[in-house]
Amino acid sequence: MRRYLLALLTLAAIAWAANIKLYLKDGDYHIVREYKVQGDRVRFYSVERSDWEEMPLDLVDLKRTESEAAERNAELEKDKAAEASVHSNKGRQVLAKLSPIPMVSGKGTLELQGAHSQNVFANPEQEFYFQLSDTERFGMIKLTPKGTVRIVENLTFVPITKEVVEEPTMVPTFQKQLADGGLYKVWPRDSLEPGEYAVVEYTEGKLNIQVFDFAIQPKK
Known part of the structure; x- marks a missing residue:
């Protein structure tokens, strides 16, 4: 009371926010809240580990990541x-x-x-x-x-x-x-x-x- x-x-x-799949070139992915490209690195917030992490940009499939994120964002309101x-x-x-x-x-x-x-x-x-x-x-x-x-x-x-x-x-x-x-x-x-x-x-x-x-x- x-x-x-x-x-x-x-x-x-x-x-209502949605998770993002940050795809890797080997077909795997990380579930992230957000990500940023910083030079030759990608900085992202891992939902699984609840922390910020980084990885080399050349390991990330940005085209697939951005394409799927755009489709999902179109559905969000x-x-x-x-x-x-x-x-x-x-x-x-x-x-x-x-x-x-x-x-x-x-x-x-x-x-x-x-x-x-x-x-x-x-x-x-x-x-x-x-x-x-x-x-x-x-x-x-x-x-x-x-x-x-x-x-x-x-x-x-x-x-x-x-x-x-x-x-x-x-x-x-x-x-x-x-x-x-x-x-x-x-x-x-x-x-x-x-x-x-x-x-x-x-x-x-x-x-x-x-x-x-x-x-x-x-x-x-």
Whole structure:
């Protein structure tokens, strides 16, 4: 359970990064996050070893690497955080459009529209990579489908102190900073069961939460 002063929710975009195959001329390859050609050397960030490495340029098949990377980049798009709404005894209101947020006593829920996410993954150990512009916290939560919505978390409003008590269903994760500049990786400690989830990013001390929803559905 976390306590935050109730504040305006700001939506932002989170990019889903993809690994790159750095091909070698012998047909083998390294899985890398990024690479740079520096003179007669290639410097790359190894996903497997989570560190920067180098190798001679003449060992690398740059043409094949760049061709495949271009094809994959064409398929990638920056997805906006899902629009959340607060559902209380006063009705349902889009959180991002409320300033200030009306504080009423009682219970409520933070919800996403739609019973299922459009972002579907088959891998129950799916890794997510994203860039943070400031020092923020992030994690993974399990969503609860209910009719035509998915519940992000339960809320309790405390008018006297102008606080809201949040009760999300957190998923234990591993988190790692991959490079300077705020590139992070987050992945579940245990395989995820089929269902609805979200990667969330929030600012400590504020209800400034950004929700990127996804679903786990094994291939049939």
